Amino acid sequence: MKGTLESTASPMLAVTNLTKHYPAQSGFGRSSKSVVRALDGVSFNLWQGETFGLVGESGCGKSTLVKSLLFLDRPTAGEVWFRGALINPAKLGGYRREVQIIFQDPYTSLPPRMRVGDIVGDPLRIHGTRGASVIEARVADLLRDVGLNPARKHEYPFQFSGGQRQRIGIARALAVQPSLLLLDEAVSALDVSVQAQVLNLLKDLQERHGLTYIFISHDLNVVRHMSNRIAVMYLGKIVELGPADELTAAPLHPYTVALLSAAPSLQRARGNRIRLEGEPPKPTDPPSGCSFHPRCPMARPVCSVETPPLIEWQPGRFSACHFALEVMELSRRVQTREYGIDTAPPVRAPRGENGA
């Protein structure tokens, strides 16, 4: 199902201004001087049944967003509304059942010394299901649902392959019948030949159970295939948001152009891309104004002064760039090879970092 899924109904999940700051130095009695702005005012809506893709590199805040949505860490500021009700971190109750997570590493996401049947069955016990036969039947259903043989419920995780372990993780998450699944790089650690299997399974399950997904990945190809809409994150903020096809065909933010062109591809020759200068910035000392301006190929003076807000440049297309409409020209130049990699500016150390 491609295209936007906005309806007149209200969104299933509404995140407003979600912020999470970590003190950079902690300890007994030491006051923290610098702060890591892991999440810096993130807002978006999520509609029932859609797949919302989240793309970004390390330090962009993807993992923090996941932890904050699960309320494993209390947000510093901002609100999360689920089905119209404001979620209170102190009284999570039913929210825990509604939102579940699938992790990246199939080798550490399952408890190594629990049998698979127990791993999948424990959530049922936690939420009140009683009766060994009831639980057993439900576990068997769940294992079948993800394409595993229920007879293997006595085995341990190490006896399964990576792809099979991810399936176990999915079965575990589905045990509590959630409405929203956070897929945190769920296929990134799998072999390419196995990724497709798991992606197909995820699509099947989405149709069968009416699930909503937030699909986080660094691999743009996968995100494009799976998502209805995509959000691009950079240093704790969403810098672009829009429908998957449109965003990848005609991005409205230079960082998106850079990401798209840097992704290894069999179609496109390697030279066709934006070469980003310098290093990714440190979250403790973000640049002034637009956090991308030190590396941006189209930076202007105003970019270092004013932080661009995330505004809707076209219906459904959001971008946090002062010159969003000019980005299309940049994109065109990359595609027609006017922008290449022959001139190689040196790699600079990030600003604000002192030596040792």
Next chain:
Amino acid sequence: MPLWIPVSSTDLALIANPINVAGPDFPGSEPTTLAERGGPHGIRAVLGRHKVATFGLSLFLAIVLVAILAPIISPHSPYKQNLGDNFLPPMWSEGGSATYPLGTDPLGRDLLSRLIYGARYSLLISACSVLFGSLIGFAIGVVAGFWGGKVDTVLMRLGDIQLAFPFVLFAIAVLAVSIERTVWQIILVLGISSWVLYARVVRGRMLTERERDYATAARALGASRPRVLMRYLLPNVWQVIPPIALLNLGFFVIVESLLSFLSLGLSPPTPSWGSILADGRQFMMITPWMALLPGIAIIVTVLSISLAADGFNDLVDPKLAHGGYLRKPLPGTVHDPEHETGDCLLTVRNLSTRFLTTGGAVHAVEGVDLHLRRGEVLGVVGESGSGKSTLGLSIIQLLDPSGRITSGRVLFEGLDLTRVSNRKMTSIRGRRIGMIFQDPSNSMTPVLTTGFQLREALRASGPVSRERADRLTREALVAVHIADPDRVLRAYPFELSGGMQQRVMIALAMIRNPDLLILDEPTSALDVTTQAQLLDELDRIRRERGTSVLFITHDIALLNGFADRILVMYGGEVCEDGPERDVLRAPQHPYTQALLSAVERASVTADGRLAAIPGDPPDPKRPLPGCPFAPRCPYVMDICWVSKPPRVPVGTHHRAACHLLTTLKELPA
């Protein structure tokens, strides 16, 4: 990986079968001979392989048996005094008698009986102290690790105080003041003084496990904190205790005798080896055996525990079984008369590498052929179990101790690297062949500056003056496009970003201008944009210096526009190799075709599904007699299960190993 020693049977199985893919049983999948499997697995077989450890274990069990059966086997009561028969020597000495086989002590008590009962008390004290200490230590470690914060700090400082507190002072404080020193008081002293040993390790383990994904998942599922602790964390934490406890057991036997020496041991007449030893000390001149015999008993007990604990160590860590870290060159000539050098820098012929594990032999690489010319880039691509990393390590001769090259040759500029001496190989590494690994944060030591490590690399080829070294290292960093090399030279590796670290690694590898650079997934740990930058760098360097590159990766798309030739591996064997354009545009092997369509995500069915390859990557422990791709191949034929497909040419310098191609060739035109 956290430092931990697994002990349970699940752990043993885990070690023995790291990649045990339970897939459908296909014909010919069972290993053929016992030797292939690396030996049987039953208890008796395991004991058979560890003769020394089994000996130690049996000895210890015998001593425990003696202690348990003391009332039955001891000839006299240990308390019965016979003043008329005191100071008798053992029966083999002059004056000894068979009634008192090992002689008597100053009060005429039979020494043998006292030693037998002494086993009881010594082992009881030791075992109970270990139990007591480990339980307290475990509890405190769990609390400190799980709660963290101030609780953790307070508990750990208490532990520091405990460690700093002189043991003897503590012993005196508790024991000297009591008139009657019982077994339980001694257990108290030993237990309390040892809890820190366990607490620290348990805490460390708990801190690690607490952060793991499965613990987070449990919380996200709604498990309460006590439940996460009990059901998820504790089962993975307690395993650190048994190894420490075992060695502590032996140690406490000695400590108990130490206490007796200080007159803080058991009150007479209770016999323990330590108290007998202490009594015997006074009469060393007259009756030396009174001190000697308990001493021997202590030595034998502690030795048996140590032999058992140490001897069975390789069950929990297979790498220890193969001892020697030193590579042994294979027998044979170093120069191959059949090999024509031409402009081929590297030729690998029929290379096979195996790893010997307790779970069986792992066939990592089977019959691989490749060649690499000067200035060429060869991309080796494969998934898990393909053997690509092992191939790289086999070429540069840096295999784990458990790895063996079982056949083939690695010819580098005419020299067979599998057969050169260690000394020669060391001089080749770094100077003529460089290697870069996946995770740059693990490739450099964090306690030395990058400048130091670069200079060290330079000095490996001979002494270099400090000014020259500084100049060369600076140039090396400039060559990889680092803008402020001086700052980077002064920095420690952990202060640099991943991309910067990997650039430093490239500089390090290139500093002596090697002819061949092997890269094992150098960009997998990096962001997409950094990855692209680094590939540009590598490309530029190799063009400037004419270095040959062997680029190992799991991502075939990276090789587009980067590699000159591509070699595709599956299940330890080569499926296809040829010029980059041909392999990417016109792949001939079904696996290459499937891989490319999976990567491109191009084949999407009407309902939005991808064309997936069914099944899982192969298990290197169970190699098939036929083509490794047979279980997953859409074109599989009967012959594919039974015989290995030969490599046939399918284009200019382009070969593929598939029965389909041989069959097609045989069809009439």
